[in-house]
Amino acid sequence: MSIKMRARRAKDGIEIVALIAHPMETGERINPQTKEKIAPHFIQKVTFTRNGKELAVFDLGSAVSHDPILRIKLKQTTPGERLRLVWSDNRGETGEKELVLP
Amino acid sequence: LLHGLLASLLSVAASALLFRPRRAGAAEWPKDAFLAKTVDEALRHLYGSEKPTLSPQVRLHAPFVAADSARVPVRVTTTLPDVQSISLLVDKNARPLAVHLTPRVELVSFSVDLQIKTTSEVRCVVKAGDKLYSAKQTIKVAASA
Numbered sequence: 001m002s003i004k005m006r007a008r009r010a011k012d013g014i015e016i017v018a019l020i021a022h023p024m025e026t027g028e029r030i031n032p033q034t035k036e037k038i039a040p041h042f043i044q045k046v047t048f049t050r051n052g053k054e055l056a057v058f059d060l061g062s063a064v065s066h067d068p069i070l071r072i073k074l075k076q077t078t079p080g081e082r083l084r085l086v087w088s089d090n091r092g093e094t095g096e097k098e099l100v101l102p
Numbered sequence: 103l104l105h106g107l108l109a110s111l112l113s114v115a116a117s118a119l120l121f122r123p124r125r126a127g128a129a130e131w132p133k134d135a136f137l138a139k140t141v142d143e144a145l146r147h148l149y150g151s152e153k154p155t156l157s158p159q160v161r162l163h164a165p166f167v168a169a170d171s172a173r174v175p176v177r178v179t180t181t182l183p184d185v186q187s188i189s190l191l192v193d194k195n196a197r198p199l200a201v202h203l204t205p206r207v208e209l210v211s212f213s214v215d216l217q218i219k220t221t222s223e224v225r226c227v228v229k230a231g232d233k234l235y236s237a238k239q240t241i242k243v244a245a246s247a
Contacts, residue, residue: 013210026217028196044131048169054206058214061136063192065173065215072211 003097005085013073014101016048018085020070026062046070046087050077050101077101105170136199141191144199145227148189154227154234162226162237168218171243177213178237182230190214194222218243 005018020043027040046058056072079101086096114123123221135147145154163177178188185208190201200216218241 024217050207056209056212058208059131059136059202059204060214061197061198061200061202063195063217065217066238069175069213069215070214071177071211073212075208075210096225 003085003087003095005097005099007032007083007099007101009072009102013075014077015071015073016083018046018070018097019067020046020085020087020095021067022087023087024062024064024066024068028062041089041091043068043087043089046085049062049084050081051088052082052084055083131204135202136197138199139197141193141198141225144191145189146216148187148199148202149229149234151228152234156237157228157235160226160228160235160237162224162239163213164224164239164241166240167242167244171219172217173215174218174241175215176224177211178226178228179211180228180230180235182228182235184222184231185209186229186232188212188229189227190216191223191225191227192216192218192222194218194220 002021003018008015022043023041024043025038025041028035029038029039040062042062043060047062048055058070081101082098083101084096084098086094088094105163132148135144138144159181164174168174176190185205186216188203189199191198192200195218201214203212221242223238223240225236227234227236
């Protein structure tokens, strides 16, 4: 599943925007045809690291939208630093993306 | 020299001990809190019996009326120092806890999109300096599938 990530400088810091393509199925929805509950499938953990050091760890629940957009704004960064995002979901699937900060 | 070495070894051991609980807490997905069916239950799993106090230093930026209940952007900013964790909860959702964030560096803000089933209070709980603070807002959902 794909991840789009970009970084944008603003007056009060640098904003990282990440769009992760993921169904984020809550486990509460009911399939209208079979009347059965659709099995949960959602991201549980998203970790942002900078040059290998953790910046922020998001634990997510099923209430997060499908194809979630996460934004974090950092105070201090140096151009050229490597920012990395890694996610994992309740089925053990994972994804990652890296970008070089402007 | 030996004395100094011993002291440094001890301090390394001590710091390892000090840091371990925090690392372990962040590494595990807090399952009980995410599976909790009420806000109080979720908060109890995350923070114990302590109750958060409303604080103007925590700000929740969200629409008053949600255009799309499956994608409601919610942004959190705080001016509190020494933030240890931030949680976002939707009172009326089947599983109220939506996000639990552990920042490792100072963040200016963060935002995430939430699914909100029905008109509900949304609250943000910030743990800073070992105390709990919160902010809340009602988000109206006009119609949902």
